[in-house]
Amino acid sequence: MTMTLDAQARKVSHAQMYIGGEWTDPAAGQTFPTVDPNTGETIAEIPRGDASDVDRAVAAAKAAAVDWQFTDAIARAALLRSLAALVTENADELARLEALDSGHYLAKAAELIGAIPLWLEYWAGLADKVGGRTIEVPGNKLSFTLLEPLGVTGHIIPWNYPLLILVRSCAPALALGNTCVVKPAEDTSLSALKFADLVHQAGFPAGVFNVVTGLGAEAGAALAAHSDIAGITFTGSTETGKTVAKLAADHVAQVNLELGGKSPTIVFPDARLDDAVEAAVQGFCSHTGQVCVAGSRLFVHQDIKDAFLDKLVARLRTAQIGDGFDESTQMGPLVSKTQYDRVRNYIEIGKSEATLLYGGGRPEGAPEGGYFVEPTVFTDVASDSRIGREEIFGPVASVITWSQENELIEACNDSIYGLFAVVFTQDITKALTTARRLAAGGVMINDWFGELPMAPHGGYKQSGTGREEGFEAIGGYTQVKHVTVNLDASLRSGADWAGAPL
Numbered sequence: 263m264t265m266t267l268d269a270q271a272r273k274v275s276h277a278q279m280y281i282g283g284e285w286t287d288p289a290a291g292q293t294f295p296t297v298d299p300n301t302g303e304t305i306a307e308i309p310r311g312d313a314s315d316v317d318r319a320v321a322a323a324k325a326a327a328v329d330w331q332f333t334d335a336i337a338r339a340a341l342l343r344s345l346a347a348l349v350t351e352n353a354d355e356l357a358r359l360e361a362l363d364s365g366h367y368l369a370k371a372a373e374l375i376g377a378i379p380l381w382l383e384y385w386a387g388l389a390d391k392v393g394g395r396t397i398e399v400p401g402n403k404l405s406f407t408l409l410e411p412l413g414v415t416g417h418i419i420p421w422n423y424p425l426l427i428l429v430r431s432c433a434p435a436l437a438l439g440n441t442c443v444v445k446p447a448e449d450t451s452l453s454a455l456k457f458a459d460l461v462h463q464a465g466f467p468a469g470v471f472n473v474v475t476g477l478g479a480e481a482g483a484a485l486a487a488h489s490d491i492a493g494i495t496f497t498g499s500t501e502t503g504k505t506v507a508k509l510a511a512d513h514v515a516q517v518n519l520e521l522g523g524k525s526p527t528i529v530f531p532d533a534r535l536d537d538a539v540e541a542a543v544q545g546f547c548s549h550t551g552q553v554c555v556a557g558s559r560l561f562v563h564q565d566i567k568d569a570f571l572d573k574l575v576a577r578l579r580t581a582q583i584g585d586g587f588d589e590s591t592q593m594g595p596l597v598s599k600t601q602y603d604r605v606r607n608y609i610e611i612g613k614s615e616a617t618l619l620y621g622g623g624r625p626e627g628a629p630e631g632g633y634f635v636e637p638t639v640f641t642d643v644a645s646d647s648r649i650g651r652e653e654i655f656g657p658v659a660s661v662i663t664w665s666q667e668n669e670l671i672e673a674c675n676d677s678i679y680g681l682f683a684v685v686f687t688q689d690i691t692k693a694l695t696t697a698r699r700l701a702a703g704g705v706m707i708n709d710w711f712g713e714l715p716m717a718p719h720g721g722y723k724q725s726g727t728g729r730e731e732g733f734e735a736i737g738g739y740t741q742v743k744h745v746t747v748n749l750d751a752s753l754r755s756g757a758d759w760a761g762a763p764l
């Protein structure tokens with residue numbers, strides 16, 4: 263691999279795309295800059311792949327697909343395990359690239375990269391255990407199903423958890439016999455390219471895994487629209503997800519959509535308040551609020567509202583915000599100038615719609631040029647306000663006070679989204695009843711979110727379709743073939759017309 267990281271200078275030289283087992287420049291020779299969100303300075307020039315590069319990558323993945331499908335599952339699993347070991351060996355460099363490109367502070371980036379082998383190992387473990395079933399049919403026949411790979415799968419990745427999200431969709435795809443073409447987000451391509459280097463070192467056959475970097479409207483749209491893509495996993499905003507689904511519908515590709523959210527954190531009056539406050543802070547400040555499951559709506563019971571808000575503000579005052587490479591930092595910058603402007607704009611909207619309780623500005627002493635914002639809390643948020651309804655994707659929370667449980671559930675579910683919810687109460691009946699009544703793909707009781715390879719993740723309503731992770735993800739990367747064998751020595755004339763309805 264030609265790409266090198268100068269950790270001191272925070273620069274990367276000569277990034278190339280990975281297609282058909284080789285490092286390559288884009289056909290048109292164009293690049294675009296990627297910046298360090300801590301400083302706003304360019305880290306590297308990224309190849310601007312276009313439709314012709316996507317064509318090359320899909321052709322390479324298609325050429326490799328049949329051999330990969332019929333490679334023993336045990337051998338596919340062994341390659342995934344080698345890859346997991348290589349990720350561990352190269353964790354330091356991967357964490358630095360991720361921190362530099364995405365704005366995760368270094369310790370958090372190291373934690374995320376450290377977890378990635380779990381996903382690779384999980385799917386390596388399942389590779390030789392996924393299969394079909396036998397079916398009881400009338401007559402002397404053996405009937406069964408085969409779970410087969412889709413073929414070439416496309417993976418369009420967002421910038422918030424770049425390598426984790428790449429791995430959570432490519433690991434099952436590869437384990438189950440598909441080949442992959444990945445399009446990382448334009449703001450965060452570096453960890454995907456380093457990962458491709460490790461795929462190469464692990465010995466995956468050429469064409470099984472490919473990375474085309476580029477812009478969403480160019481390389482991303484070309485990938486979703488490509489007629490040789492049999493399945494596409496898109497993780498990103500609901501708006502772009504709809505575009506991708508329409509492009510994929512034109513050639514009837516299977517689609518997994520992991521989209522946006524506006525998730526509630528519910529605090530009952532009997533909640534352990536310190537824990538609820540901590541979970542609330544994690545919920546909207548984790549990765550500076552750029553988390554799909556962010557708990558950006560805080561539903562606090564009126565009896566504990568004052569105590570809760572006092573503790574919340576006291577906790578937010580302790581937040582260490584700054585350059586992600588500084589060891590004391592607990593909250594880094596937003597990913598880009600675009601995201602910074604978007605969040606600042608929502609804060610201004612919030613000031614006109616609600617009451618600003620905390621934050622709203624630039625943190626004191628934050629590095630010049632970086633995209634830093636304070637954690638921001640609004641109270642008196644109306645149910646029809648923009649800050650109460652729209653996904654902001656920054657460290658901005660709306661506090662909504664409640665007293666009646668029916669109204670609470672109605673308000674929580676009054677959203678186009680349904681990704682996730684957090685419930686804080688010590689009453690198990692209340693907790694489980696609430697969990698059942700919430701329209702969300704995941705509910706956490708008395709804790710904040712934690713993503714795991716074995717637990718299905720996905721959304722209700724406009725938060726998505728399909729599931730990543732867990733057994734539930736298998737359907738997203740396989741198709742079912744039904745096979746029936748006539749075990750009679752000869753075909754009896756008319757037997758099928760007599761014995762079967764069609």
Ligand code: NAD
Nearest residue numbers: 419420421446447478479482483498499502520521522554
């Ligand atoms: P985005 O929709 O802007 O971009 C996601 C990806 O789509 C990028 O790779 C981008 O280049 C590509 N893209 C953009 N336009 C495209 C087009 N016309 N055709 C094809 N591809 C295109 O999202 P983002 O800003 O990178 O990520 C933030 C969003 O992702 C938030 O809404 C967040 O909630 C969501 N998200 C969801 C999950 C989940 O698991 N549900 C996880 C992470 C992020």
